Amino acid sequence: MKLIAIDLDGTLLSSNGTISKGNIKAIKEAQEKGHVVAISSGRSLHDTKEIMRRATITCPIITGNGAKSLHQAEAIHNLHFTDQVLKSLMQILEKSGLYYEIYTKDGVLVEENGKSQLEEEIKQLDEMDPSWAEEIVEIQYQQHGLKRVPGYADIDFTNKQVYKLFVMSFYKEELEKLRNQIAGRTDISITTSGRQKLEIGHPEASKGHALELIAEYFAVPMENTVAIGDNFNDLSMFEKAGMSIAMGNAEEEVKQQCTYVTGDHNDDGVAEALRKLVLDKS
Numbered sequence: 001m002k003l004i005a006i007d008l009d010g011t012l013l014s015s016n017g018t019i020s021k022g023n024i025k026a027i028k029e030a031q032e033k034g035h036v037v038a039i040s041s042g043r044s045l046h047d048t049k050e051i052m053r054r055a056t057i058t059c060p061i062i063t064g065n066g067a068k069s070l071h072q073a074e075a076i077h078n079l080h081f082t083d084q085v086l087k088s089l090m091q092i093l094e095k096s097g098l099y100y101e102i103y104t105k106d107g108v109l110v111e112e113n114g115k116s117q118l119e120e121e122i123k124q125l126d127e128m129d130p131s132w133a134e135e136i137v138e139i140q141y142q143q144h145g146l147k148r149v150p151g152y153a154d155i156d157f158t159n160k161q162v163y164k165l166f167v168m169s170f171y172k173e174e175l176e177k178l179r180n181q182i183a184g185r186t187d188i189s190i191t192t193s194g195r196q197k198l199e200i201g202h203p204e205a206s207k208g209h210a211l212e213l214i215a216e217y218f219a220v221p222m223e224n225t226v227a228i229g230d231n232f233n234d235l236s237m238f239e240k241a242g243m244s245i246a247m248g249n250a251e252e253e254v255k256q257q258c259t260y261v262t263g264d265h266n267d268d269g270v271a272e273a274l275r276k277l278v279l280d281k282s
Contacts, residue, residue, distance in 0.1 A: 001034050002278060003220040005062065005211050005237055006270060007229035008041040008051065009139070009193060011247050014266050017142055019055040026271035027057055030279060036218050038062060038069075040207050042193045042233050044108045044164075045070075046145025060218075064103055065191055065233050066210035067163035067201050077213050079202035080105075080163040085187050089165055089200060090152065096178050098171070102152065103164035107145040111152065115141060121170040133170055136196060140168065163205070167198040191233040199233065208236030228273055230254060230265065245273045 006012050006027075012019055027037050040062040041048050048063045060071040069076040081089070093100050099117050102109040115137065122133045149155065169175045172195075179198055183190065189201045207227075215225050227237035230250035238244035238257050246258035247269050255261055260277055263269035 001036065001218075001220060002224045002226055003036045003038065003211075003215050003218060004030060004226040004228070004274070004278060005038045005040040005207070005214070005241070007207075007231070007234050007237075008039060008043060008048065010230035010249060010265050011228055011234075012039070012265070012270050013051075017139060019051070019057070020268055020271075022268035022271045024055055024057060026268075026274040026279075027059075030274050031059070033279060035278070036060065036214075036220065038211075038214055040066075040210065040227070040229075040234075040237060042164075042166075042191075042199055044103050044143065044145055045105075046107050047143045050144035060214055062207060062210040062214065064164040065189075065193075065199055065201055065205055066207045066236070067103075067205040069210050069214055071214075071217065076217050077210065078161070078163075079205050080161040081188075081202060083158060086157055086162050089182070089188070092178070092182065093165065093167065094152075096167075096174065096181075098167050098169045098174060098178060100168070101166040102157075102162055103166065104157070105161040105163075107147045108143060108166075109147050109149050109152065109155070112148050112150055118168065118170070125170055133196075136168075136194070163201065165200040167200070168196055170196055191236075193231045193233045206236040207234060208238075208240040211237050211240050226278055228262070228270060243277065245277060 030037050038060040042065045045063045045068055048061050062069045067079045099114050118137045122130050189203050189205050191199050223242040225241045226243045227241035228245045230247040244258040245260045245262050246255045248264040262273035
């Protein structure tokens with residue numbers, strides 16, 4: 001039996017935000033062979049569960065870049081910020097002036113003026129065709145479980161179990177400045193699923209650590225684990241897994257740290273990887 005952890009964006013999901021019939025079929029074939037397939041995403045729990053429901057896939061889920069994992073209704077692990085750490089981070093983010101979202105146990109909070117803020121940034125891009133940036137924003141706002149709020153200042157976050165702060169900006173220098181400001185902290189983890197994004201979590205939160213916990217839960221040796229992904233937040237899984245598979249559309253740095261490279265996410269690259277490298281089908 002193998003444990004196969006699969007990322008969503010840029011991996012299992014096509015550009016239109018759905019899971020193809022070919023990928024669904026391959027996942028179910030793997031499950032029928034007795035393998036455990038888990039979804040491992042930076043997305044929220046609410047969003048990931050809805051995506052899986054629509055694809056008719058039932059499997060363990062890792063969300064928030066490894067902050068939470070569950071199998072059926074049972075929580076395997078659940079990491080979130082202390083109130084003190086959350087308060088200090090929000091103060092820094094407010095001073096930065098950058099767009100950010102707050103991932104809570106009840107859903108993802110976004111400020112009502114957030115999208116217009118990002119759209120204004122896109123207008124400032126020195127490019128003839130900013131459609132790529134507009135697409136990134138649209139994908140972000142297609143998340144399930146978004147909760148729009150007038151502002152964050154008046155919200156009592158006690159017991160909301162905030163497990164991730166997601167920052168997005170097309171101002172490269174400002175985003176890098178923020179990252180450098182918090183990089184030395186030992187009470188958080190920092191990763192990214194794209195060059196316009198900064199994702200802040202609990203210090204023990206990573207996809208790699210969550211993979212270890214899921215493997216322990218299902219009694220699967222780490223050498224029998226497989227990780228499939230495309231971006232920087234997948235590298236912690238690649239470091240831990242017995243086999244790591246990068247998508248054809250993956251960042252070059254990610255491809256350099258994997259065991260194999262499969263096809264593009266728009267061409268059933270996950271199905272190709274499962275059949276050729278896991279199920280041993282030509």
